Amino acid sequence: MPPEVKDILLLAIVNPATLAAGFLIGRRADQAQKIIVAGFAAGIAGVLFSGLLMLTGFFPPKVRLLTGVFVASFLAGLVWGWIGFATRREDSDAG
Numbered sequence: 001m002p003p004e005v006k007d008i009l010l011l012a013i014v015n016p017a018t019l020a021a022g023f024l025i026g027r028r029a030d031q032a033q034k035i036i037v038a039g040f041a042a043g044i045a046g047v048l049f050s051g052l053l054m055l056t057g058f059f060p061p062k063v064r065l066l067t068g069v070f071v072a073s074f075l076a077g078l079v080w081g082w083i084g085f086a087t088r089r090e091d092s093d094a095g
Contacts, residue, residue, distance in 0.1 A: 007065055012072030018042045024076035027086025031048035035081040042077020043070045 007048040012018060022042035026035055050069045 003026070004062075004065060004068070006053065006060065007059075008068035008072055011050040011059070011065065011069045012046055013076055015046045015049055015073060015076075017045035018073040018076050019080055020081030021045035023084040026081030027088050029081070029085050030086075032085060035044070035078060035085055038081030038084070039078035041072045042080060043074035046073025 019042075020040050021044075025038035025041050027040065029035060047066050047070045050059070050066060053059040054063075
């Protein structure tokens with residue numbers, strides 16, 4: 001596996017911003033189709049958090065990794081969004 005792929009997976013999958021954005025937006029979704037929005041938001045949050053890590057010096061700055069981080073964070077965000085959607089409570093007063 002090339003080193004860039006390892007860096008992309010590290011920055012995308014072990015990313016608290018991806019997890020939080022995907023799960024929380026999936027939790028608030030009232031239709032299954034909105035999980036795609038959760039994935040997109042998780043991708044953006046993952047790139048922003050990874051950029052912040054690179055900017056502060058916790059990770060070596062490699063800007064070319066951010067596109068891969070977006071795609072991997074989007075896919076991870078879809079999974080976390082689905083988990084959030086599946087574990088949400090049904091509101092009995094919604095009508």
